[in-house]
Amino acid sequence: MGSAMAWPLNDRGHDVQLVGTHLDADIIASCKETRIHPKLKRELPKNVQPFYIEEIEQALDGADLILSGVNSLGVHWIGKKIGPYLRPGQAVLAITKGLECDNDGNLRILPDVLAEEFPADVRDRVTCAAVGGPCIAAELAGRRDTSVMFGCRDAAMAKEIAGIFRTDYYHIWPTDDLVGLEVCAALKNAYTLGIGLAEGFLDRSGGVDEAGAHMYNIAASTFAQSTVEMDRMLQIMGGTRDLAYGLPGAGDLYVTTQGARTVRLGRLLGKGHTLTEAREIMAGETLEAAEIIREVGTALPKLEERGLVGDDDLPLMRALIRIIVNEEILESLPLDAYFHDMPAHL
């Protein structure tokens, strides 16, 4: 995703230095030799120059904006890595999706986790922002219409950074609700895993039956409950509730259910595999959804102790925690516990 954002930047006339981590050395080698990005399967636009991680100082020299697209396990590392090169006035745009639970049960958004690794004298003098909403990288790099939100606590900066990236195919709505945006971006992965469970239950039951019945009805009620629980989490964390139902919530949840990886993990777990087994089957793939559910699982008892979450709150997330943290194999989802706090119901 980090690489894909080079396309709109290039098209807006910006120079882009694309730096791979040590895990991406092969990608960068290919980019340098052939100018083809092997993951995105496209030729790099002309204003994009690839760099190895060892060349990071040169790459960051003079950058107005630094974009971090490492996976969620690499956030602390990249913060330490870029920290020494940061200059006051720069902006840092975080793409990585996740949440990190602190000792008090607070779920911290990753732009804040990242910034904490920056040197103290520069930390408050750079602007941290993030991207949320439905975006499949291959489509953005293919210059296909994509609508997202850019979040920054500083409203003016949210607008300014959005303006840097906006093209006729990259539609960007700025928001100052950075926390809400990041909560949705993270949770949509967790809940997509939940929606994917239905396919696994179907497999376990013997598959599509003789009359052609799938288990889409279970997936659909789980989709609806997912947006309801994202709304609930936004309330708990002080985010703007309508994000749950806009691009960052429902929109990103929808696009993620159309993708492969997280749905596949859910399907394996629904079929009756433990997380350990599913990890082996999907070796080499980053399972962000499992990491996020684990962090929420750590936070939940502490949030309950503090009276922020009730016993019957978040029944779907609680089922996901049983599967991911306790490695339980569930026979079904708690459908009757869904929607209990929706005022429209009698």
Added chain:
Amino acid sequence: MGSAMAWPLNDRGHDVQLVGTHLDADIIASCKETRIHPKLKRELPKNVQPFYIEEIEQALDGADLILSGVNSLGVHWIGKKIGPYLRPGQAVLAITKGLECDNDGNLRILPDVLAEEFPADVRDRVTCAAVGGPCIAAELAGRRDTSVMFGCRDAAMAKEIAGIFRTDYYHIWPTDDLVGLEVCAALKNAYTLGIGLAEGFLDRSGGVDEAGAHMYNIAASTFAQSTVEMDRMLQIMGGTRDLAYGLPGAGDLYVTTQGARTVRLGRLLGKGHTLTEAREIMAGETLEAAEIIREVGTALPKLEERGLVGDDDLPLMRALIRIIVNEEILESLPLDAYFHDMPAHL
């Protein structure tokens, strides 16, 4: 769908008289001869007895509850047909999804349109209710978990009717917001057509590109805008807004996008076929989505005149109206006009 609801009724020990319209004579003949429902491809449960339309008087004799599952073009007809047999105290449960625009631009829900056809002396003495939420008939008849809402203006009756149908696989939440439930149930068809357009745009652009890019990002932002516009329509029509984000809105929208018919219609229209051409290609299929968009298209100018809808309200629906009512071929969706009234955006 009407037939599928015989399964939970049977399982709750009720006797079910299944009446086909004149269009369903073959289905009823098959049910009578073989006890196999040819559309649902399942054996009828033992408490279900099939009847031809000519046998309707006998079928309705002694019924506590009458369920109407005709398509939206048949609502007036079925109202006239069952009217003479209605008795005070009976309940009528409407499954048909749609809206009907009156001369003032009011979008009327079909249970009300149906009731208007009943004889005046019984109209106010029967209870009208409806079903909404994500339900693929084949799954309900397969006794697979299904979660829906039953709506009735009389809260006690909503609960009572829900109680008649509820089983361990048919999860029902009652609501007294009959209007909101029906608005969502109808609009989800219209908006699924909108989401399906993205696949047609993809076809028109030459399909998946050399790097594997689809147009899921367009579909996802359209999904999000669909729930936002359902919310807006609920505000206009006085419904409970959170229905847009629960089972009747987001949930039913999701399941409908997993189905074939409405997405296929959207795809044909997005590919560049006019509605007339698409109707020919899909001859024999009921295109409920087109009927609903047409009714909203008739209502919108009148709602604007009355100050209930603003110029920039409902940009996605307006695009759908151009396609369906004006038979325009659109190059794209108005993505930049989406979300303009979402408070989370700057």
